[in-house]
Amino acid sequence: MSNVDILVPDLLESISDATVVNWNKTPGEPVQRDEVLVELETDKVVLEVLSPEAGILEEVLEDAGSTVTSRQVLGRLRRRDSTGQAQTEQLYTQKTAMVQGHQKILEAASHDTSCLTISQLIADHDLNAEVIKNSGINDDLTHEDVEKEVVREQSAPAPIGNRREKRVPMTRLRHRVSQRLVEAKNSTAMLTTFNEVNMQPVMALRQQYGEAFEKRHGIRLGYMSFYIKAVLEALKRFPEVNASIDGEDVVYRHYFDISIAVSTPRGLVTPVLKDIDMLGMAGIEKKIKQFALKGRNGTLTVEELTGGSFTVTNGGTFGSLISTPIINPPQSAILGMHVIKDRPMAVGGKVVILPMMYLALSYDHRLIDGKESISFLVTVKDVLEDPIRLLLDV
Template sequence: MAEIKAPVFPESVADGTIVEWHVTEGQQVNRDDLLAEIETDKVVLEVVAPDNGVVTRIVKQVDDTVLSDELIAEFEAGASASAEDAPAVDPDQPAAPVQPKQATDGGEPVQASAESDHKDQSPAVRKAAKESGVDPKNVEGSGRGGRVTKTDMSNPTLKADSSITSDSGRPVAEAVGERTEKRVPMTRLRKTIANRLLAASQETAMLTTFNEVNMKPLMDMRTKYKDQFEKRHGTRLGFMSLFVKAATEALKRYPAVNASLDGDDIVYHGYYDIGVAVSSNRGLVVPVLRDTDRMSMADVEAKIREFGGKAQEGKLGLEDMVGGTFTISNGGVFGSLMSTPILNPPQTAILGMHAINDRPMAVNGEVKILPMMYLALSYDHRMIDGKEAVQFLVTLKELVEDPTMLLLDL
């Protein structure tokens, strides 16, 4: 008999929660089949079968808290599912039709379409349904034949006659004419994000300084070289890679912005691990680019795109999220003109990028229309003086407005 244990969590992760079992006791599985999902305060981890065999006992149930390397199930390698576990089938009788599932709402049975629950739902829709507690059969579908898509689930339009229930049978939304309400529990990740943001605003002396950057030189460079860049490196040339490289250079010049606080100690980092805020269906996550001073712009672009794909698929691992000495958040992709980003403790600074808009600017006594972006640097005033913060942001601005300075190490 083998043991199936939770993954080994890093020191920064205390425990996790079983959010779903994909198998039942006595079920036969193949090697690397998905058995369970464990949600931590950073990512969702998958537990897979170590070999071909049978899951003989499930020790930890859904919503149970598990510790690092804790036993969650027992497994018998090489075994086959017992015939007693399979339903008896009369060969002389036709196969019975699939019966609709039933959920209870105040003791009264509520029919749910098996076809809707299985055939017409993609894995992404089923996953979104579990996270939100909204049954897809109560959502207006925009796909072919009224099929519910992942996009529909991310911003659901409820059917007017729906009485939405969660998996537990408790109502989470009720329709009254065209007015609906929905009540769903926070995920563990969302709770952690909320707690960290609240702690950052309450426990740090956070201050934000602003500047604006002329994006025309960078946009001209991108237009001129984007095709050659993609052909040579196999990835598209975006703006984020140059901001990462410019931030890395600015961090070298102002080490306090790259430092962190540990109690009464200031920790100056001799490396540059920049977190890039990425939006996912589960909330905001911050995977980390390691040693950005050693990465090329192509390396940065490829890694950011890899992170983005993993975030949307829920595949970011703990190793992608741990650490970081500085963070960049780009609200401009959603149209934000200006914001004050919140610190990501124990880091002491975070850079906010915003939308690029054409604005009239005075240049050498003349008015010109230029693509401008507001930059915001939030920092912990306990650690970083205003002078350093402003000089850091001005340095970043100068490097972005004249990218050749990075090449010439000026």
């Protein structure tokens, strides 16, 4: 039998290294082909390294917490052969049973204080031997003395003001997000402009056509597809918002890749809806749902998180009424959507209750002037308040 190297996958040029999060197998344990052996975390995504073939995990070269680079050897796998496979698995099963049996013996001993020495009891319960009252012959310390002290410690009230802290290392993803946020604040002339939009027309369309839409396309008609389509129309009219600064140059993009902010257990990520001008409402909704599921499961790929010329974030899903979103470098702007709330509005000289939502556009003033930023936001507002504009291209 020969060994097979377990390698770090090829990382993109924008990712220099990765951190080993944990191994799902231990040396000597049998593995199947394409079984997840180890998880790696980069500043963008968590990568799962699969077993290249069936065999036995021979050795682990990079433990959890190690920093690794592209194509680096993480460990080695011993190939199985047809004659030794059953024997190897039998030996592993016997070894596992022995370890489990040993653990049970140790566990039983930990509950049976008679199996422990007095010094072990004191150490296990973190007691101060000097304060324990001795009752043995010649003033010796006995098991009973230690056990009484354990009971006394456990029954004693906790000291007032006893506050605990827990220190854990920041994940690579969280660390990178924090770096990018500080970078955006320090390297851009960021301003935010606000407006508000009457969401009644969009809500009426969803109510009228939502059921038919779901039957035809197999996906619910949400708000995000309306937001994305409104942003697309505004980006077409104001190309500066879709551009970015590269050194002393301005890069104008003739495509429309929109990053959408997705909250995951490991932090905020921004998968990219590519070529939104080629997607219909159903295609957008399906992509967003796919990204949300992948974000929760930690299966977003590096390619899905790379690129993007503009970002849309919807804090309204968490109840945010208004905010100032931070630009996602090297992009030049980000649009924040918020919770829809019924508010009294003046319409035609009368007070009317309408479902209103605040819009917030943060932009880099080095590239985008106030006129363009305000006009961009007004375009988004106009399209959402009169969605028929999308059909008539006006």
